[in-house]
Amino acid sequence: MRLRPHQERASREAVDVINDLGVCLLAGETRSGKSLTAAKIAQEIGGGRVLVVTTKKAIDGIRSDFESLGVSAEFINYESVHKVSGGAGFGLVICDES
Numbered sequence: 001m002r003l004r005p006h007q008e009r010a011s012r013e014a015v016d017v018i019n020d021l022g023v024c025l026l027a028g029e030t031r032s033g034k035s036l037t038a039a040k041i042a043q044e045i046g047g048g049r050v051l052v053v054t055t056k057k058a059i060d061g062i063r064s065d066f067e068s069l070g071v072s073a074e075f076i077n078y079e080s081v082h083k084v085s086g087g088a089g090f091g092l093v094i095c096d097e098s
Helices: 005-021 034-045 056-068 078-083
Strands: 049-054 074-077 090-095
Touching (some): 049 078, 056 074
8 A cells, every 4th residue: 555645744754753752643634544644653663562542433444554554553442441551561552533
């Protein structure tokens, strides 16, 4: 799967920001490819466990984006986030508000 130019650019810039500050906000219009861009960011950062927190109905679509890039992640919905305790060793947490 190929990312569009704006997604490639956003992922590169986000990785730099995360490396410098430890956090980054990726905002964009609905259906603009934010979830796939987040998967690319996770791929670029590499190593460690990735947790994706989103709505229950969005999990399958977002999981598909991550799998298309070969990125392994754990997915949980916002209603169940209380089940994750102490950060649980995640190197990257992505909150997707799909």
